[in-house]
Amino acid sequence: MKKKPKTPYKEFLLQGNEAIVEGALRAGCRFFAGYPITPATEIAEAMSVKLPQVGGTYIQMEDEIASMAAVIGASLAGVKSMTATSGPGFSLMQENLGFAIMAEVPCVIVDAMRGGPSTGLPTSPSQSDVMQARWGTHGDHPIIALCPSTVRECYDLTIKAFNLSEKFRNPVIILVDEVVAHMREKITIFEDEEVEIFNRIKPNMPPEWYIPYVDTPSGVPPMANFGEGYRYHVTGLTHDIRGFPTSRPDEIDPFIRRLFRKISQHFSELQFGEFYETDDADITIIAYGCVARSAKRAAIDARQKGLKVGMLKLNTLWPFMRTAVEKVLNTSKIVIVPEMNMGQISREVKRVNKGSTKIFTINKVDGTIITPQEILARIKEVG
Amino acid sequence: MPEITKLIHKYLRHDKKFPHVWCPGCGIGIMLGALIRAIDRCGFTKDEIVLVSGIGCTGRLPVYVDFNTLHTTHGRALAFATGIKLANPKLKVIVVMGDGDAVAIGGNHFIHAARRNIDLTAIILNNSIYGMTGGQYSPTTPYGMKTTTSSYIHIEQAFNISELAVTAGAPFVGRGTVYHAKLLDSLMEKAFLKKGFAVVEVISHCHTQFGKLNKMGGAVEMMQWQKDHAVTVEKAATMSEEELKGKFKIGVLVDKELPVYLDEYEKIRQMAMSKKEK
Numbered sequence: 225m226k227k228k229p230k231t232p233y234k235e236f237l238l239q240g241n242e243a244i245v246e247g248a249l250r251a252g253c254r255f256f257a258g259y260p261i262t263p264a265t266e267i268a269e270a271m272s273v274k275l276p277q278v279g280g281t282y283i284q285m286e287d288e289i290a291s292m293a294a295v296i297g298a299s300l301a302g303v304k305s306m307t308a309t310s311g312p313g314f315s316l317m318q319e320n321l322g323f324a325i326m327a328e329v330p331c332v333i334v335d336a337m338r339g340g341p342s343t344g345l346p347t348s349p350s351q352s353d354v355m356q357a358r359w360g361t362h363g364d365h366p367i368i369a370l371c372p373s374t375v376r377e378c379y380d381l382t383i384k385a386f387n388l389s390e391k392f393r394n395p396v397i398i399l400v401d402e403v404v405a406h407m408r409e410k411i412t413i414f415e416d417e418e419v420e421i422f423n424r425i426k427p428n429m430p431p432e433w434y435i436p437y438v439d440t441p442s443g444v445p446p447m448a449n450f451g452e453g454y455r456y457h458v459t460g461l462t463h464d465i466r467g468f469p470t471s472r473p474d475e476i477d478p479f480i481r482r483l484f485r486k487i488s489q490h491f492s493e494l495q496f497g498e499f500y501e502t503d504d505a506d507i508t509i510i511a512y513g514c515v516a517r518s519a520k521r522a523a524i525d526a527r528q529k530g531l532k533v534g535m536l537k538l539n540t541l542w543p544f545m546r547t548a549v550e551k552v553l554n555t556s557k558i559v560i561v562p563e564m565n566m567g568q569i570s571r572e573v574k575r576v577n578k579g580s581t582k583i584f585t586i587n588k589v590d591g592t593i594i595t596p597q598e599i600l601a602r603i604k605e606v607g
Numbered sequence: 608m609p610e611i612t613k614l615i616h617k618y619l620r621h622d623k624k625f626p627h628v629w630c631p632g633c634g635i636g637i638m639l640g641a642l643i644r645a646i647d648r649c650g651f652t653k654d655e656i657v658l659v660s661g662i663g664c665t666g667r668l669p670v671y672v673d674f675n676t677l678h679t680t681h682g683r684a685l686a687f688a689t690g691i692k693l694a695n696p697k698l699k700v701i702v703v704m705g706d707g708d709a710v711a712i713g714g715n716h717f718i719h720a721a722r723r724n725i726d727l728t729a730i731i732l733n734n735s736i737y738g739m740t741g742g743q744y745s746p747t748t749p750y751g752m753k754t755t756t757s758s759y760i761h762i763e764q765a766f767n768i769s770e771l772a773v774t775a776g777a778p779f780v781g782r783g784t785v786y787h788a789k790l791l792d793s794l795m796e797k798a799f800l801k802k803g804f805a806v807v808e809v810i811s812h813c814h815t816q817f818g819k820l821n822k823m824g825g826a827v828e829m830m831q832w833q834k835d836h837a838v839t840v841e842k843a844a845t846m847s848e849e850e851l852k853g854k855f856k857i858g859v860l861v862d863k864e865l866p867v868y869l870d871e872y873e874k875i876r877q878m879a880m881s882k883k884e885k
Contacts, residue, residue: 255694276879281693281872286719290686293679293716297690300677301657301698305690323680450657450675450691451698457620457670459678466622468670469678 232415240378240404241266241308243411244334245274247382248306252421253332254280255305257294259287259313262346263402264336267308288313292320296329300458302449304386308334311353312343314360321395322361323460325483328393328437328445330424332385335397336405337513339591348591349402351513352565357397358542364480366487368494369397369542373516375409381496381539387422388494392486393444399541401564403514403593427454437465439478443486487543496539497548501527505534507607508556510549510573512538515562515594522599533603544572553581560602562586562594582606611644618643618653620673628667632826634785634811638732639668641788642703645795657700659688661708664738664813668703682713685720688727696726696869699799706733707745710766714746721775721804725868728798728805731768734813742816753820772806773861779805780861785812786833787857797859803867810837810855 238246245267248256256271258264272282281298285291291307298305309317314335324331337353339345353360357369368388372378378400385396427434427446436456438445448454461469462476470476487494500520502508507526511519516537526533536552538545553559553573559581561570570585577583584606588594608616629635646656656674660666662681669676675698679687684702692700709717709731720727736754737743744754746766754761772780779801781794791809798805812818812829823829840858843851 255690257690273879276872276876277883279876283689283693285686285689286715289683290689290716290719293683293686294690294693297659297677297687297692298694299690300687301691301694303694305694319680320683449695450677451654451695453654455653455673455675457676457678459670460680461678468624 233412234415235410235412237408237410238375239266239406239408240372240375240400241336241406242270243375243378244308244382244398244400245270247379248332248386249274249278250419251304251383251386252423253304253306253386254278255295255298255303256280256307257283257285257291257298257305258307258309259285259291261310261313263338263405264308264310264334267334288316289319292317292333295331296320296324296327299329299331300450302452304330304390306332306334308336310336310338310346311340311356314353314356318361322363322365324395325361325365325367326460327458328447329395330389330393331395332382332389333395333397335399337399337401339589345591347402349514349593350564350589350591351401351515352568352589353399354541354565354568357399366394366484367397367542368392368394368487369399369540370496371399371512371539371541372404373513373537373539374404375407376411377539378404379411383419383421384496387420390424391422391444392490393424393447394487399513401513431455435465436467437463437479439465439482443482443489491543494540494543495545495548497545498537498539499548499552500535500537502534502536502552502555504532505552505556506532507534507558507560507603508552509533509535509560509562509599510538510552510569511535511562512541512569515564518594518596519562519599521596522603525596525600526603531603531607538569541569544576546576549573549576553577553579556581558582558584558606560584560586560599560606562588562599562602564588564594614647615640615643618646618672620671625671627671629664630815632814633664634734634809635665635668635732637785637788638730638791638809638811639671641791641795642701642730643672644792645799648796649799651699651799655697655699657688657691657698659684659691659700659702661704661713663705663708665703665705665732666708682708682711683716684708685713685716685727685729689720689725692725692727693869701728701730701799703730703732705738706731706735706747706768707737710768710771711746718771718775721772721777721806723868724776724778724804724865726803728801728807730795730798730807730809732809732811733768734811734817736813736817738813738816742813742820752817754817755820769806769808769860772808776865777806777861778803778863778865780808781806781859782808782810782855782857784810784833784837784857786830787837790857794859797862801862803865
């Protein structure tokens, strides 16, 4: 039997969606706007109960377009905000997601992935929104997307998502699949747990000196909230450093490049994942979300059979964990990428593969999870 | 410089590169003047005002004035404003929209904002056409008119924005025109001071597109049309249905008390907190 830890703690049996809510509240989220959709509805329901308890606000909007708009509005007024949806609603949010990127408004969007396209499979899991998260909204843009595979990761990554959105003034997407969203696991939260909370950097100069979209060493300008005396203009049009619309090439180019640079120059801070027995692995499985759970089991079982199999779990999907993936591509002879889509991350793995590593995929799109047995079978087939 | 012009200059952003985008003779400038005068009379500070807009000619309005200003996506201004107001109830949130912005692409947000009764002011400039994109028909283009996308003839019925707002439950609805400038000033003032969702429909003209395509003349002739076709609510009460045919009412159409969202939500917070304590 495990020893009980000394510090006071609480144990919870939580669903992934509930853990996302707990993480959001811990991170300081005080506004939620959403629209009911399976399999994300539990997040809205829990928020409607918990937010008013802590002085926050829950509102159910008329659709996902309005939900995303309200979230941006609340964040501009200084309140950490989030929404949660699934594929069809996520499609509707793309318009204002682009606005949040353009106007550099921190916010968190949860997409509990179900099968698509269109209405698809409302109650079945999928991982087919990986590319929608990356390129769903129009125009060149940076994005951050995190992907939990356990209930505890739902909690931790939601806190991280808020911190990153506040730090980089960029929307952060949590891509959770239906399995992890609905699965229940025990999570232990210690009362003395140190949780890093990052709040947006505010201007410290007098309002008349404030330049809302000025470049800084980090690439992230300080952000004034509406009503704090820094009156400035926020627009979805391409704007100059003062926030006013511009069509001058010499102002457009540095602006778009800064949007990318503020993420790319902090690449190392955005890499979350796990190397499991990859150092000596001949075969490495690269997986994320619920599939990473099956992949780990497959690696353990393969090791017991004497096969040198490891796993790289990706918790950050965007920006793509190039360095970690290159590392396993350099050490493994074979890489297997199992996904519940037609190959959205495996294409990225192939893109960064500079050596002679063989890359195999498992693509399951029937609305059921990829099992450890299926991964093991593929290992035997290709190994 | 006359006092009234000085007042407007007090609220303009002088670091923004004028001239503005609007055509000479456009009614949006008159509406902006009324908006500024009403804000000044109500005594709001520049810091507490958030002016939100969508896309279109009217959508360009906030950039010129020295408030917290937000130029959002097409049709979504009210949804952004909802988030702002709920996050910081101390802010005075005013939304300006065009007819296409408010009741075509933003129609769903408009009726739900009216139903919800959050303390916001929605000012809708209705010029019966999409001006910025060059004169296509909008939901308020009257039956039988010509636009660049109804060059034969427009076969759809038009929305009556104010009636739509009344039906959707807005506790304050007023309608004015850019010709009746003084009435517009007072309607905006009343709307700003109203606790709850307040709508002001501003009948304006687009002589550049709508006037030209329908041979209605320039800005002056189109304002003359507003003068000839508008009937005050008080006068309309004395007229028969036959006499009112082809006319539209101006003035305060609805002013009633309804529970305001944020007051109600505060009750929810109290219930939630007492439940948590148990």
